[in-house]
Amino acid sequence: MKALCWHGKGDVRVDNVPDPTILDPKDIIIQVTASGICGSDLHLYDGLMPTMEAGDIIGHEPMGIVVEVGSEVKKFRKGDRVVVPFVIACGCCFFCQKQLYSACDTTNPGADLAKVAKVAMGHAPAGLFGYSGLLGRYPGGQAEYLRVPHADVGPIKIESGLSDEQVVFLSDIFPTGYMAAENAGIEPGDTVAIWGCGPVGQFAIQCAWMFGAGRVIAIDRVPERLEMARTHGRAEILNFEEDEIHDRLIEMTGGRGPDRCIDAVGAEAHGTGSLDAVIDRAKQAINLSMDRPHVLRQAIMACRKAGTLSVPGVYIGLLDKIPFGALVNKGLTVKTGQTHVQRYLQPLLEKIERGEIDPSFVITHRIALEDAPDAYEKFRTKSDGCIKVVIKPGLPPERNLLAEQAVHEEPQLVAAPAGA
Structure with missing residues (x-):
């Protein structure tokens, strides 16, 4: 598959990388239909996170279609449309039981860099998608496909006719605000x-x-x-x-x-x-x-x-x-604190469904995955009126959708990645 990968300060590239596979029976694989570029992604782009490695897949604001389901997943099936929180939480530990999901005790595993996180912060926080070794080195969502651990705890199913652009920000910035x-x-x-x-x-x-x-x-x-x-x-x-x-x-x-x-x-x-x-x-x-x-x-x-x-x-x-x-x-x-996203998903989705807010107002740029490196530079320099970028992997490259209205179409399911 194609994915946006970090290669150093100011250097992100669209690479061909292995397709994600089910690694745990609680996983799902999604085909990404929309993924935001976040302001905190710029900390990676600007080289401020010391535990990035060349080839790390970045991005933590994704949504998409479920294309593969682990044997222990109960909430989802193939074809479901879901938004994925940037925080990865187990749902079972002391902190998850208190709905303090970004403090999850189990999703930032006890590898060497998690030990570094404990030294740097006193305790290791939860794992996050696409955000360095200190936070679990989970592949991120600026890609064609994404593995989602602990699926029954994280994503929320979108069953209404709301567009991707109206709901994708449930992944991070709407709950964070x-x-x-x-x-x-x-x-x-x-x-x-x-x-x-x-x-x-x-x-x-x-x-x-x-x-x-x-x-x-x-x-x-x-x-x-x-x-x-x-x-x-x-x-x-x-x-x-x-x-x-x-x-x-x-x-x-x-x-x-x-x-x-x-x-x-x-x-x-x-x-x-x-x-x-x-x-x-x-x-x-x-x-x-x-x-x-x-x-x-x-x-x-x-x-x-x-x-x-x-x-x-x-x-x-x-x-x-x-x-x-x-x-x-x-x-x-x-x-x-990092946002306890899972706590807010349902009530904020209901606000969108009731018409109290349309989060898509913040979008200024809609781009293909191949155009993401240029979009990062625009976002960093705040040029071309760039406030919020949404990557749509299904778009053709070099298509500028700056003034286009949100498309209210159901995303099309394509074949699962090889090996999923």
């Missing part, structure tokens, strides 16, 4: 400030309203992303290249600061003007640090006393110059 808003502890009427208007930020904006926010303030510098936040998200917007963000937030909230702050940026935050931001970039450039925590610092300082800071943005290693004294003395609550 929802959990970010939930973790923020939003109370009716709260002012919520959200740093980052990429795809996760856009869904955090939408979900902040679902939790009863009175105001949402969105912060970015990319005109297209700010405009999406303003029009689709009904947010007040700030451009950090034009505004002093801390001062403006304090001014906009009558001196108090936002009640809830969401860092939807993570490890590669941009900063303008501040010495800390300049030092962050310099240290990352010479491999002395994997993270640029400018937004995290800014959110801590801006958040009102006794407020809440929610961090869905991905951080990788050790962070410098975090104003922990401000965090403690202001009495802030901080909630973080």
